[in-house]
Every structure is written in C-alpha cells, then in structure tokens.
Amino acid sequence: MYKYCYDLLMPICYRYTKNREEAAELLQIGFIRIMQRLEDVDISQFEPWAKSVQVNCIIDNWRKHKKEKELLSDIPADEVREDFHGINWNEAEAKLSMDELKIQIDKLPESQKLVLNLHVFEGLSHKEIAEQLGIAESSSRWHIMQARNTLKNYLSGISTRKQVNYER
Numbered sequence: 334m335y336k337y338c339y340d341l342l343m344p345i346c347y348r349y350t351k352n353r354e355e356a357a358e359l360l361q362i363g364f365i366r367i368m369q370r371l372e373d374v375d376i377s378q379f380e381p382w383a384k385s386v387q388v389n390c391i392i393d394n395w396r397k398h399k400k401e402k403e404l405l406s407d408i409p410a411d412e413v414r415e416d417f418h419g420i421n422w423n424e425a426e427a428k429l430s431m432d433e434l435k436i437q438i439d440k441l442p443e444s445q446k447l448v449l450n451l452h453v454f455e456g457l458s459h460k461e462i463a464e465q466l467g468i469a470e471s472s473s474r475w476h477i478m479q480a481r482n483t484l485k486n487y488l489s490g491i492s493t494r495k496q497v498n499y500e501r
Contacts, residue, residue: 339363341380342387348450349391351439358393363387388455392465395447437487443481448476 342363346356364403374382438446446467451457452473457465460472466473 334363334367338367338383341383345384345387345454346391348435348438348454349395349447356474359391360387362394363390366390388451392451395443398465434484438480439483441483445476445480448473449480452477 334380339360340368342360343356346359346363347353350356350359363383363386367383369390370386431480438449450461452459459477462468462473478496
C-alpha cells in the first residue's frame with residue numbers, strides 16, 4: 334500500500350517542496366491520514382480521494398509553518414491585472430523540460446509557488462484557494478500573476494538565447 338501511495342503521491346508532494354526530504358515528510362503525513370481514514374472511502378474513488386487528502390495535508394502543513402515562511406499579504410484588487418498574454422505555453426513546453434520548469438517554479442517565493450500549484454495543477458479556483466489559505470481572492474490572483482510574470486521573464490530569456498544560437 335505504501336509503495337502504491339508513494340508512486341501516486343510523491344510527485345504531488347515534490348511539486349510543493351524544494352527537496353525530496355521535505356516531500357517525503359509530507360508524504361508520510363498524508364499516508365498516515367489516508368490509513369486512518371481508509372475505511373471511509375469507496376475503493377473505486379481511492380486515487381482522487383488520496384490525492385485530495387495529500388493536497389489538504391500540504392495546505393495544513395503550510396498553514397502550520399506560515400509564520401516561519403513568507404506571509405501572504407492582501408493585495409488590493411486594483412493592483413491585480415489579468416496580464417498573462419504573451420505567454421505561449423505550447424512554445425514554452427517545447428523549449429524546456431519538466432525538470433527545468435520545476436527548477437524555475439522552485440525558485441518562486443513560497444506563497445507564489447503554493448498558489449500556482451493549487452491553481453494550475455490542482456485546478457482550484459481563486460475563491461477556493463482564498464478559502465483554503467485564508468486570504469483574499471485578489472491575493473490569489475496577484476500571486477498567480479507574479480508567478481506567471483516571473484516564469485514569462487525566464488521563458489523570454491530562453492527565447493532570446495535560442496535566437497542568438499540560431500543566428501550563429
């Protein structure tokens with residue numbers, strides 16, 4: 334059971350952390366919760382349920398250590414712009430591997446990384462993220478915007494370097 338959960342949940346844990354040790358610690362916490370509540374789940378729904386339990390453990394862990402990490406601030410709604418045009422994600426995918434993308438996401442501030450992962454990989458809305466983390470919806474949008482702008486700048490750098498290489 335642990336091996337199955339490890340293969341299923343470790344990629345989720347690693348997506349939210351900077352190293353394998355921290356990811357393994359989060360997996361342990363999630364696995365204990367899963368085992369404690371195993372009799373409550375329909376086996377046909379095990380995978381989505383286990384993933385949900387794991388993500389909730391990650392959020393709980395973040396809340397627990399929130400004071401030690403960068404605090405999420407409430408950003409006024411007028412500072413949040415939906416300024417995400419100019420990012421061609423298909424082009425980005427062709428330019429870098431998932432490992433390279435993971436490295437760049439890991440460089441984001443903890444709050445931006447958490448909100449980006451919840452929104453992009455877990456599919457949570459800004460409202461759901463705000464409720465889960467106890468922040469304003471505008472803060473969720475702001476963190477996504479900042480993360481995307483940072484990644485966009487990185488991708489622009491790749492594009493520029495590739496053009497220089499092609500011109501040689």
